[in-house]
Amino acid sequence: MEANSVIVRHLTLQDMTELRKASESVYLNKELSTWDEPTVKALLTKFPDGQICVEVDGIVVGCAFSLIIEYANFGDEHTYAEITSNMTFDNHDPKGDSLYGIEVFIHTEYRGLRLARRLYDARKELCENLNLRAIIAGGRMPNYAKHASTMSAKQYIEKVKIKELYDPVLSFQLANDFYVRKLLTGYLSGDTESLEYATLLEWPNIFYTKNVKLINAPRSEVRLGLVQWQMRSMKGINDLFDQMEFYVDAVSDYKSDFVMFPELFNAPLMAAFNHLRLTESIRRLAEYTEQIRDKFIELAITYNINIITGSMPFFVDESLYNSGFLCRRDGSWERYDKIHLTPAEVSSWSMVGGNNLKVFDTDCGKIGIMICYDVEFPEYARILADQGMNILFVPFLTDTQNGYTRVRHCAMARAIENECYVAIAGAVGNLPKVNNMDIQYAQSAVFTPADFAFPTTGIKAEATPNSEMTVIVDVNIDLLKQLHNHGAVHTMRDRRHDLYSIEVHEKN
Numbered sequence: 001m002e003a004n005s006v007i008v009r010h011l012t013l014q015d016m017t018e019l020r021k022a023s024e025s026v027y028l029n030k031e032l033s034t035w036d037e038p039t040v041k042a043l044l045t046k047f048p049d050g051q052i053c054v055e056v057d058g059i060v061v062g063c064a065f066s067l068i069i070e071y072a073n074f075g076d077e078h079t080y081a082e083i084t085s086n087m088t089f090d091n092h093d094p095k096g097d098s099l100y101g102i103e104v105f106i107h108t109e110y111r112g113l114r115l116a117r118r119l120y121d122a123r124k125e126l127c128e129n130l131n132l133r134a135i136i137a138g139g140r141m142p143n144y145a146k147h148a149s150t151m152s153a154k155q156y157i158e159k160v161k162i163k164e165l166y167d168p169v170l171s172f173q174l175a176n177d178f179y180v181r182k183l184l185t186g187y188l189s190g191d192t193e194s195l196e197y198a199t200l201l202e203w204p205n206i207f208y209t210k211n212v213k214l215i216n217a218p219r220s221e222v223r224l225g226l227v228q229w230q231m232r233s234m235k236g237i238n239d240l241f242d243q244m245e246f247y248v249d250a251v252s253d254y255k256s257d258f259v260m261f262p263e264l265f266n267a268p269l270m271a272a273f274n275h276l277r278l279t280e281s282i283r284r285l286a287e288y289t290e291q292i293r294d295k296f297i298e299l300a301i302t303y304n305i306n307i308i309t310g311s312m313p314f315f316v317d318e319s320l321y322n323s324g325f326l327c328r329r330d331g332s333w334e335r336y337d338k339i340h341l342t343p344a345e346v347s348s349w350s351m352v353g354g355n356n357l358k359v360f361d362t363d364c365g366k367i368g369i370m371i372c373y374d375v376e377f378p379e380y381a382r383i384l385a386d387q388g389m390n391i392l393f394v395p396f397l398t399d400t401q402n403g404y405t406r407v408r409h410c411a412m413a414r415a416i417e418n419e420c421y422v423a424i425a426g427a428v429g430n431l432p433k434v435n436n437m438d439i440q441y442a443q444s445a446v447f448t449p450a451d452f453a454f455p456t457t458g459i460k461a462e463a464t465p466n467s468e469m470t471v472i473v474d475v476n477i478d479l480l481k482q483l484h485n486h487g488a489v490h491t492m493r494d495r496r497h498d499l500y501s502i503e504v505h506e507k508n
Helices: 011-028 037-046 080-084 117-130 153-161 168-174 237-252 267-273 278-286 289-302 343-349 374-376 378-386 401-418 477-486
Strands: 006-010 052-056 059-069 099-108 132-139 179-184 199-204 221-231 256-261 304-310 313-318 320-325 333-337 358-362 366-370 391-395 421-425 429-430 445-447 458-460 469-477
Touching: 006 117, 011 037, 011 059, 011 099, 052 117, 052 320, 059 080, 059 267, 080 099, 080 421, 117 132, 132 168, 132 267, 153 168, 153 179, 168 179, 168 199, 221 237, 221 421, 237 256, 237 267, 237 289, 237 469, 256 391, 267 278, 278 313, 278 320, 278 343, 289 304, 289 313, 289 320, 289 333, 320 366, 374 391, 374 401, 378 401, 391 401, 391 477, 401 421, 401 445, 445 469, 469 477
Parallel strands: 099 132, 221 256, 221 429, 256 304, 366 391, 391 421
Antiparallel strands: 006 052, 052 059, 059 099, 132 199, 179 199, 221 469, 304 320, 313 320, 320 333, 358 366, 421 445, 445 458
């Protein structure tokens, strides 16, 4: 199943028709397919913030329903009917201490897009933001009936835990950091697949705070994944796609919010045009760009991660730009261009520079993206910082160590000047059959401001020089807020606007 857009949001009654179709595709046993309009309306009336749905290409295809309860009122021995008060949801208690998950399902035709994981992540976010101590749920065991003649329910759970057996519900919940508190009997009437057994599951909220927010609240901890890309010979675009997906998959396994590729990482495809003039070969490479962009959009949705695609040659109205794309995990995307071109890009490839200076909104806050040489111009970064940028991403490509040194030290300076994080990612290795792209040198890294809350060196993390690898690191946005107001120095706030300023000129 492919998708162009995935959005997680609160459910409304207007979604009922689509939701009912999804429910009926999942529950062939009609006794379990209870989500009709009166039932959903009652649930939305009691607790609208707790009902979450996932929308694919404008169609609601799944949901996660929940209630707030005071868990001590029920204890570890209870049934689904008792929790839901026979589907009237009268037990919902806004002052309770636990979020109780009463339903999750995904339309059978939309499985394979990791949509259930997004719903679970949204529910965890809701639990944290409502300051509830845990998520509790009674988990069905739909494969147990197939094994009931040879093992007890307890034995079945143990075998699923050690992965000798697979259960579509329990295996998924264990993979999402839930643990089994006990076995429940007679939990859900009519559940013949589970023989009415269920696992009592809990996910403890370790971030139990006093802040009360809704889902999709601003993030404080953001995880970055940087790809230090190995240049290697490739037979065609499918080889490139395989390597792209390998890294996206690897970085997303660590639940990273972003993954960044280097500048001109797709240069191996230019080997097929090495017999042409430089200006012609780079233009032939640009013919792949939209296809590569579309693949990145697909990967961003499938792996639930925001992708900064590095850069690629890109045609706009017969002019050749050095461009990249921010591919968000909700399916939306935007283009960014290299503003400052190196002399070699102009003389060898006849490229032109972009004109758009902007920050990008993401689900992790405002970010900036500058390509390689751009980071050596402090005015550009300052303009982005004034627009609210917290993280600056810099995909780069340098052939020599002195070229890398310029990028590295300027990136470190931008982090200090603008009180932000700066992440850089480059390519390593060599391309013996690609003119003008034969050698590369890189050491990818994340840099920080220089103050007490940050590393004394201003280096949060860095890769091994000239080795193919990834860097995965967490950055804390709240530390930047503290720095802006309580840092030892205030490089943003202490500027002398009475003496100087930076002015942006509109250009057609």
